[in-house]
Amino acid sequence: LNPNQGAAAAEPCALCPRLCRHVCPVASAGLEAATPTAIAGAIVDAGRGLLSSDLLAQALDLCVNCGGCAAFCHIQRPLPALIRAARASPGPLAAPLGPAGSDPWVAVTSDARPWGDALGRRLRATVEVVPALPEHGLDGPGADAWCAAVSAAFAPALGRGARLVLADGGSARVLRAAGVPFTWLHEILEVPVEAGCSCDPSRAARCCGALGPLAGARPDVAARMGRRALRHPQGRTWGDVACASHLRRLGADVDDIIDRLIAEEGA
Ligand code: SF4
Ligand code: SF4
Numbered sequence: 001l002n003p004n005q006g007a008a009a010a011e012p013c014a015l016c017p018r019l020c021r022h023v024c025p026v027a028s029a030g031l032e033a034a035t036p037t038a039i040a041g042a043i044v045d046a047g048r049g050l051l052s053s054d055l056l057a058q059a060l061d062l063c064v065n066c067g068g069c070a071a072f073c074h075i076q077r078p079l080p081a082l083i084r085a086a087r088a089s090p091g092p093l094a095a096p097l098g099p100a101g102s103d104p105w106v107a108v109t110s111d112a113r114p115w116g117d118a119l120g121r122r123l124r125a126t127v128e129v130v131p132a133l134p135e136h137g138l139d140g141p142g143a144d145a146w147c148a149a150v151s152a153a154f155a156p157a158l159g160r161g162a163r164l165v166l167a168d169g170g171s172a173r174v175l176r177a178a179g180v181p182f183t184w185l186h187e188i189l190e191v192p193v194e195a196g197c198s199c200d201p202s203r204a205a206r207c208c209g210a211l212g213p214l215a216g217a218r219p220d221v222a223a224r225m226g227r228r229a230l231r232h233p234q235g236r237t238w239g240d241v242a243c244a245s246h247l248r249r250l251g252a253d254v255d256d257i258i259d260r261l262i263a264e265e266g267a
Contacts, residue, residue, distance in 0.1 A: 006082035007047020013040030013069075013079050023068040025197075025207035026214065029225045034062040036069040036079050043086050060087050061217035065135070065173065066197055066204035087213075089140025094131070098153025099162065103128040106157055108166040108175075108182070110241045115185075115258050118265035119165065122189070127165075135170035135212065138177055150178040167257050169198020169211055169240040186257045193257070198240040206232070210246035226250045 026034035042059035045051040105127040116129035137146040164182040186193040197204040209225030244256040
């Protein structure tokens, strides 16, 4: 961790009377320790040597990187970026990034399910498959360099007119941060999707807990958020496969866009 990273910049949020608490999906699930103000306070305390790196890490894990606080903030404080910067750097990320061939479509995978061939049959085109882009690449001081590497890796394909398709919000956030355009799989399939916050960041306050490090680090909190999200009427198909997977684990009957493609086109 980088306990001094962003401590001064986080002070306005640490002193703020929790003005953005209501847009934070984690705090809204009833966890006062997860308010943006509380997390900013942890960054400030760690910078002053008043909080251990372990406790700082626990506080940082309570943010799902939804961006809701920064979007709401009337004084434009970049708290999500400060939280990401204060997290541990993931170290070198796996290469290679980006497509190697000349196919007109590029599918960014989400998990072990092979949907590149199915997408190719649907599009009647060849599709190159590349690995998912881990969201934790946006954490730590190496984030800018990693975004530059992602941008450079995809530039040749974009330059020859290739289109990127993806189905998970983690890769979407990385590509957005790197300035790389992409298309959602559900848009290609013309499936009406109840947009999750990864598809539509303006809906960040409704995050079901699947995003960021939270689901792995604090499954109890993520489950509470998921149950809260399920209390609101939703469509059967969610925009992000991470959301669908998370909500299915909670017993919800929701469709997954990759399963739908494979069912329609074959594996
Ligand atoms: S992001 Fe803005 S509204 Fe939220 S805690 Fe920081 S200063 Fe307050
Ligand atoms: S980015 Fe989202 S989850 Fe993180 S503190 Fe801000 S509102 Fe809460």
